[in-house]
Amino acid sequence: MALGFSAQAESILPQSCSLFKGRNTAMQAPLAMSDYHVALRSCQVQGHSFVALREFKTSNKTYLLITDPTTLKTDLVDKSCLSCEDITLKQLPESHFRGALKQQSQGSFPLSNDGIRHAQTGSKGYFLTVDLCPSHKEFEKNLFGNQKVSTTSNFPVAVAISGGWIAHHQDEFNQLKNQVLDGQLNVTWVNHSYTHPYQKSLPLDRNFLLTSGTIFADEVLKQEQYMISNGLVPSVYFRFPGLISDRKLILELTSYGLLSLGSDAWLALGQKPTPGSVILVHGNGNEPYGIRLFTAFLQNITDMSVFKPMNDIF
Numbered sequence: 001m002a003l004g005f006s007a008q009a010e011s012i013l014p015q016s017c018s019l020f021k022g023r024n025t026a027m028q029a030p031l032a033m034s035d036y037h038v039a040l041r042s043c044q045v046q047g048h049s050f051v052a053l054r055e056f057k058t059s060n061k062t063y064l065l066i067t068d069p070t071t072l073k074t075d076l077v078d079k080s081c082l083s084c085e086d087i088t089l090k091q092l093p094e095s096h097f098r099g100a101l102k103q104q105s106q107g108s109f110p111l112s113n114d115g116i117r118h119a120q121t122g123s124k125g126y127f128l129t130v131d132l133c134p135s136h137k138e139f140e141k142n143l144f145g146n147q148k149v150s151t152t153s154n155f156p157v158a159v160a161i162s163g164g165w166i167a168h169h170q171d172e173f174n175q176l177k178n179q180v181l182d183g184q185l186n187v188t189w190v191n192h193s194y195t196h197p198y199q200k201s202l203p204l205d206r207n208f209l210l211t212s213g214t215i216f217a218d219e220v221l222k223q224e225q226y227m228i229s230n231g232l233v234p235s236v237y238f239r240f241p242g243l244i245s246d247r248k249l250i251l252e253l254t255s256y257g258l259l260s261l262g263s264d265a266w267l268a269l270g271q272k273p274t275p276g277s278v279i280l281v282h283g284n285g286n287e288p289y290g291i292r293l294f295t296a297f298l299q300n301i302t303d304m305s306v307f308k309p310m311n312d313i314f
């Protein structure tokens with residue numbers, strides 16, 4: 001089973017169409033890829049519609065990163081398995097995906113926390129997100145090692161992962177991937193940028209991805225390639241470092257077919273989760289206070305099924 005493989009796409013597309021199907025991607029050497037680029041397309045297979053977001057070459061074949069616009073699940077599939085045509089954002093099929101991108105592009109573009117912060121529907125679930133910003137500290141073992149979490153199979157969590165974290169935590173990264181393969185974690189892999197710029201001395205409107213000289217396209221697309229070459233299927237979500245963005249970045253993100261993931265419960269900042277909240281903690285060792293608060297929050301949870309996969313937020 002591949003990481004992030006869509007069960008629905010699995011039933012529609014033959015196994016041989018999927019890049020990772022049948023591979024234990026936790027054990028593989030990084031995949032060599034080329035010609036990675038944005039390609040917005042409407043694709044059909046056996047009467048089912050998908051939206052292609054990217055195209056790239058690997059293993060002498062051309063592959064697409066596709067999403068199901070209704071479920072927002074993503075997959076990496078052999079281009080020859082689908083019949084596709086180029087579209088614009090305005091030509092996306094009516095769906096949760098189209099609606100969310102439209103809503104994102106028509107926002108008020110706040111500097112901080114622009115994006116999905118809470119369930120759009122009446123969902124009473126909690127949506128846990130764990131940020132892995134670059135850090136030389138150990139992964140927070142108290143998070144997924146928590147007894148309630150470790151005894152819940154397929155515990156749903158969105159992991160926002162940066163290139164800088166992967167580069168310095170290969171062993172912990174492989175452990176995470178193995179926890180997915182073992183059926184312990186159900187991870188939605190979220191792009192958290194390639195270099196995740198940050199300087200303590202700079203004001204927020206010139207910090208993180210608003211840092212002078214930052215090339216946003218590289219931060220998004222290089223990290224996607226890094227994730228795929230390391231065996232992950234990127235989701236349609238992007239978490240801005242520091243939750244800091246502006247109108248220009250949000251509109252550029254929209255043009256890539258990605259959704260900004262904010263939070264209304266960044267625990268270490270004192271924000272308390274309410275039913276439907278996107279909860280934010282750091283798993284990179286930089287914010288142990290947030291992990292302690294999450295541990296305390298878990299003590300009051302009697303039914304772990306209140307935690308939902310990110311795609312259920314619509």
Ligand SMILES: [Zn+2]
Nearest residue numbers: 131133241242
């Ligand atoms: Zn971060």
